[in-house]
Amino acid sequence: MAKAKDGTATYPGPVGGWGSLRGMAETWAREKDGPEVLSTLMRLNKPNGVMCASCAWTKPAHPQLFEFCENGAKAHLWEQTRLRATPDFFARHTLTELKSWSDHDLEQAGRLTHPMRYHRASDRYVECSWDEAFEAIGRRLKAIHDPRSVVFYASGRASLETSYAWALMARLYGNNNLPDSSNMCHETTSVALKATIGVGVGTCLLEDFEHCDAIFFFGQNTGVNSPRFLHTLAHARKRGCQIVTFNPIVEKGGVAFRNPQSIQMVTGGSMPISTQYHQVKAGGDIAAILGMCKHVFAEDERRGGGIIDRAFIAGHTHGFDAFAEKVTTVTWEEIEAESGLPRAAIVEAAEVYIAAERSIGIWGMGLTQHVRGFENIASVVNLMLLKGNMGRLGAGVSPVRGHSNVQGQRTVGIAENPALVPLDRLAELYGFDPPREHGLGTVETCRGVIAGTVKAFLGLGGNFLRAVPDQSLVEPAWEGMDLTVQVATRLNRGQLFCGEDAFLLPCIARSESDVQASGPQVVTMEDSLSCVHGSFGKATPASEHIRSEMAIVAGIAKASLAPNPRVPWDEWVGDYGKVRDAIEATYPAMFKDFNQRLFIPGGFFKGNAARDRVWNTKSGKAEFTTPETLNATGFRDAPGRYRLLTLRSNDQFNTTIYGYSDRLRGIEGTREVLLINPEDMARAGLSAGQKVALVSDAEDQVERVVEGLAVTPFRLPDDCVAGYYPELNPLIPLAHHDHASMTPAAKSVPVKIRA
Numbered sequence: 001m002a003k004a005k006d007g008t009a010t011y012p013g014p015v016g017g018w019g020s021l022r023g024m025a026e027t028w029a030r031e032k033d034g035p036e037v038l039s040t041l042m043r044l045n046k047p048n049g050v051m052c053a054s055c056a057w058t059k060p061a062h063p064q065l066f067e068f069c070e071n072g073a074k075a076h077l078w079e080q081t082r083l084r085a086t087p088d089f090f091a092r093h094t095l096t097e098l099k100s101w102s103d104h105d106l107e108q109a110g111r112l113t114h115p116m117r118y119h120r121a122s123d124r125y126v127e128c129s130w131d132e133a134f135e136a137i138g139r140r141l142k143a144i145h146d147p148r149s150v151v152f153y154a155s156g157r158a159s160l161e162t163s164y165a166w167a168l169m170a171r172l173y174g175n176n177n178l179p180d181s182s183n184m185c186h187e188t189t190s191v192a193l194k195a196t197i198g199v200g201v202g203t204c205l206l207e208d209f210e211h212c213d214a215i216f217f218f219g220q221n222t223g224v225n226s227p228r229f230l231h232t233l234a235h236a237r238k239r240g241c242q243i244v245t246f247n248p249i250v251e252k253g254g255v256a257f258r259n260p261q262s263i264q265m266v267t268g269g270s271m272p273i274s275t276q277y278h279q280v281k282a283g284g285d286i287a288a289i290l291g292m293c294k295h296v297f298a299e300d301e302r303r304g305g306g307i308i309d310r311a312f313i314a315g316h317t318h319g320f321d322a323f324a325e326k327v328t329t330v331t332w333e334e335i336e337a338e339s340g341l342p343r344a345a346i347v348e349a350a351e352v353y354i355a356a357e358r359s360i361g362i363w364g365m366g367l368t369q370h371v372r373g374f375e376n377i378a379s380v381v382n383l384m385l386l387k388g389n390m391g392r393l394g395a396g397v398s399p400v401r402g403h404s405n406v407q408g409q410r411t412v413g414i415a416e417n418p419a420l421v422p423l424d425r426l427a428e429l430y431g432f433d434p435p436r437e438h439g440l441g442t443v444e445t446c447r448g449v450i451a452g453t454v455k456a457f458l459g460l461g462g463n464f465l466r467a468v469p470d471q472s473l474v475e476p477a478w479e480g481m482d483l484t485v486q487v488a489t490r491l492n493r494g495q496l497f498c499g500e501d502a503f504l505l506p507c508i509a510r511s512e513s514d515v516q517a518s519g520p521q522v523v524t525m526e527d528s529l530s531c532v533h534g535s536f537g538k539a540t541p542a543s544e545h546i547r548s549e550m551a552i553v554a555g556i557a558k559a560s561l562a563p564n565p566r567v568p569w570d571e572w573v574g575d576y577g578k579v580r581d582a583i584e585a586t587y588p589a590m591f592k593d594f595n596q597r598l599f600i601p602g603g604f605f606k607g608n609a610a611r612d613r614v615w616n617t618k619s620g621k622a623e624f625t626t627p628e629t630l631n632a633t634g635f636r637d638a639p640g641r642y643r644l645l646t647l648r649s650n651d652q653f654n655t656t657i658y659g660y661s662d663r664l665r666g667i668e669g670t671r672e673v674l675l676i677n678p679e680d681m682a683r684a685g686l687s688a689g690q691k692v693a694l695v696s697d698a699e700d701q702v703e704r705v706v707e708g709l710a711v712t713p714f715r716l717p718d719d720c721v722a723g724y725y726p727e728l729n730p731l732i733p734l735a736h737h738d739h740a741s742m743t744p745a746a747k748s749v750p751v752k753i754r755a
C-alpha cells in the first residue's frame with residue numbers, strides 16, 4: 001500500500017498506463033479466459049462491433065484502435081470467463097452455505113449454465129427444464145389476485161428490444177411496477193432535469209466537448225467508471241479547455257491520464273486533466289455552486305453587466321428573481337461552512353466560469369445520491385442558465401450514466417411513472433387497457449417486500465437485494481414472497497434468497513452470439529449522450545442450455561398472460577428486427593427508420609428538446625431553482641456524527657467484485673476499510689489498522705451496524721468518512737433518499753464510529 005507524506009493511502013501513477021494493463025492481466029488470469037475474448041475486445045465499441053457492457057459512455061464515430069479501457073476489458077474478461085457454475089456446483093453447496101460466501105467468491109463460481117429451481121427440502125438449486133420453469137412461473141403469476149403485488153425489476157444492461165418486451169409484459173400483466181437500477185442511480189438526474197429543462201437526460205453531444213471552454217465536474221469518478229471519457233477530456237485540455245473538479249476525494253482520473261495507446265506509455269508522460277481541484281465536503285455542492293453564482297453576480301455588477309446573459313434569462317427562463325434574491329442574501333460564512341471550501345477557492349472556480357464563453361456541467365453519483373440530490377442538480381442547471389449555457393454548441397449539461405443501457409431502458413418504457421410512457425399508443429397498438437396507476441420504484445419495492453404486500457419479484461439482471469439500502473431488513477423479508485425469478489449470467493447474493501418458488505434463469509451475454517429463427521441477431525442500446533447503437537455479439541455462448549434474454553422474457557410472458565394475437569412473442573424472438581419495428585411504432589419520432597440506422601458510426605441521436613431551446617417544463621421556460629438549504633445531506637451535524645460516502649473501487653462493477661485492488665486509491669488486499677483523515681482519527685483517538693464498527697446515526701431507533709472495518713488514513717474533508725459499496729449498504733436507512741426522486745442517499749449517510 002503506497003503512502004503519501006502524511007501517511008494517507010495514495011497511488012503514485014496516473015490513470016491508464018502500465019498499471020491498467022496489469023489490472024487487466026490479473027483479471028485474465030483469474031477468469032481463465034480463452035483466446036476468443038481477444039476478438040471481442042478488438043470489436044468493442046466499434047461500428048458493427050459489440051457495445052461495451054460496462055459503462056454507458058458514448059461510442060465515437062471514429063474509434064481508436066483499442067476503443068476500450070481497463071474496466072471495459074475486465075467486464076468482458078468476466079463475461080467470457082471459462083469458469084462455470086454447473087448443476088454440479090449447486091449440488092455441492094446449500095444456499096445457507098453460499099450465503100456465507102463473499103460477493104467475489106460467489107461470482108467466481110463462473111457463468112450459469114442451466115435453468116435452476118430452488119428445492120427447499122435440500123436447500124439447493126436443482127436443474128429444471130425451461131418448460132418447467134416457464135410453466136411454474138406462469139401458474140404462480142396467474143394465481144396472484146392483485147397484479148399490483150408483482151414487481152418487474154431491470155438492471156440497466158438488457159437491450160432496448162428486451163427492455164421494451166419486459167415493460168410491455170408488466171403492463172399486460174397489469175401494473176407499472178418497473179423499477180430500474182436507475183432508481184438507485186441517476187433517477188435524481190431524470191427528475192431534476194425534467195423539472196428544470198424539460199428533458200430527463202443530458203443535452204450534450206461529443207461535438208460540444210470539442211468546443212467548450214470550461215467543464216465543471218461534480219462527483220463522477222471518470223478514471224474508474226467511464227475511463228474512455230478521459231480521452232475526450234484529455235483532448236479538451238489539450239485545446240486549452242479548463243476543467244474544474246469538485247470532489248471530496250482526489251480521484252486519480254481527475255488528476256492525470258496516461259493514454260495507453262500513445263507515446264506517453266513509452267515516455268512515462270501523462271496528460272493533466274483538472275485545472276482546479278476542490279475537495280468539497282460531501283453534501284456541500286449546493287453551497288459551492290451558490291458561492292460561484294454569488295461571485296458571478298458581484299462581478300457582473302462591478303463590471304456594469306455583460307457577464308450574466310440577461311436576454312437569455314428574460315426570454316428563456318423562469319424563477320430568476322427569487323434565485324437572485326437568495327444569491328444576494330446568502331452569506332459567505334454560510335457558503336464556506338456548508339461547502340467546506342474557502343471563499344478564495346470558490347471565487348477561483350467562478351472566475352473560470354466568467355471567462356468561459358461556453359461551459360458544460362458534468363456529474364455522477366456524487367450529486368445524485370443525497371437527500372437534496374434534486375437541488376444539487378438544479379444548482380448545476382442554475383449555474384449554466386446564468387450565462388445561457390444551454391442549447392448552444394459547446395454548452396449544456398452532461399450527466400454520466402452508469403449501466404450501458406440504463407438510459408435506454410427508461411426510453412423504451414421501463415418506468416414506474418406512467419406519465420413517462422405513451423400508454424394510449426400502447427393501448428392502440430396492442431388492444432388493451434394499460435394500467436394508469438403509479439408503480440413501485442426501488443425504495444417502494446423494498447417497503448412492499450418488508451410489509452408483505454409484494455408477493456413476487458422478477459429481475460431482468462442485476463443484484464437488487466445487494467444494491468438496495470437497509471439490507472438487514474430486506475433480506476429476511478425477501479423469503480416471504482410467493483415467487484422470485486432472476487435472469488442472470490453469474491451467481492450473486494441476491495439469488496440466494498428465495499421466495500416459496502424460485503428460479504435462476506441463465507442468459508446469453510451481450511458479447512455472445514444470439515442465433516434465432518431468422519439467423520444471428522443484433523441488439524441495440526442508448527448511451528449517455530442519447531445515441532443509439534447496434535451491437536452484434538459473436539463469441540460462443542457460455543453453455544448450450546442458456547437462452548437469450550428476449551427468449552426468456554417471451555417464455556415467461558406466454559406462460560403468464562392471456563393470449564393476445566397482437567403481441568407476437570414467437571415472431572419477436574425469431575427476429576429482433578420485428579421488436580424494433582414495434583419500438584418504432586410506439587416512439588415514431590425517436591426511432592424513425594430504426595432498422596435502417598443500426599450501424600451508423602457514432603450511433604443515431606434520438607433528439608433532445610432542451611438542446612433546441614424548447615422547454616417542456618410546467619412554465620414552458622427553463623427553471624431557476626431556489627434552494628431551501630445549502631446542506632445536501634438532509635441531516636444536521638452532531639458531535640461524533642460523520643457523513644459516510646459509499647464508494648466503488650477500481651476492481652468492481654457495482655456488486656460484482658473482480659478483485660481486491662483499489663489501485664488508484666492505494667488500497668490493496670481488502671475492502672473492509674474505513675477511510676478517514678488523520679486529523680479526524682486523532683480527534684476520535686483511532687489508530688491506523690484498528691478494527692472498528694460503523695453504526696448508523698439516523699435517529700430512527702433502528703440498529704444498523706457493520707463491523708470489522710480497518711481504520712485507514714485517507715485524504716478526505718473533515719467529518720467525512722468513506723468505505724465500499726455494497727458492503728456498507730446495511731447502514732443506509734430506506735427512508736434516507738432524495739426527496740424528489742427517492743434515489744437512496746448513499747453518498748452522505750449519517751454514521752458513528754464504534755471502537
Ligand SMILES: Nc1nc2c(c(=O)[nH]1)N[C@H]1C(S)=C(S)[C@@H](COP(=O)(O)OP(=O)(O)OC[C@H]3O[C@@H](n4cnc5c(=O)[nH]c(N)nc54)[C@H](O)[C@@H]3O)O[C@H]1N2
Pocket residue numbers: 054055056071185186218219220221222224225226246247248249251280281282283284285363364365366367401402403645646647648650652653654747
Ligand atoms: N468500472 C466500473 N465502471 C462503472 C461502475 C462500476 O462499478 N465499475 N458502475 C457503473 C454505474 S451503474 C454507475 S451509476 C457509474 C458510477 O460512477 P460515478 O458516478 O463515478 O459513481 P461513484 O463511483 O459512486 O463515485 C462518485 C464520485 O463522487 C464523489 N462524491 C461523493 N460524494 C460527493 C459529494 O457530495 N459531492 C461531490 N462533488 N462528489 C462526491 C466520490 O468521491 C466519487 O469520486 O459507473 C458505471 N461504471
Ligand SMILES: Nc1nc2c(c(=O)[nH]1)N[C@H]1C(S)=C(S)[C@@H](COP(=O)(O)OP(=O)(O)OC[C@H]3O[C@@H](n4cnc5c(=O)[nH]c(N)nc54)[C@H](O)[C@@H]3O)O[C@H]1N2
Pocket residue numbers: 107155156157158181182184185186365369402403460461462463464467468487488489490491492507508509510549646647648653654655656725726728729732746
Ligand atoms: N451504497 C451504495 N449502494 C448503491 C450504489 C452506491 O453507489 N452506493 N450505487 C447504486 C447504483 S448506481 C446502481 S446502478 C445499483 C446496481 O444495481 P444492479 O444493477 O442491480 O446490480 P449489478 O451489481 O450491476 O448486477 C450484477 C449482476 O448482474 C448480472 N448480469 C451481468 N450481466 C448480465 C447480463 O448481460 N444479463 C443479465 N440478465 N444479467 C447480467 C450478473 O448476474 C451480476 O451478478 O446499485 C446501487 N446501490
Ligand SMILES: [Mo]
Pocket residue numbers: 181184185186401402403
Ligand atoms: Mo448506476
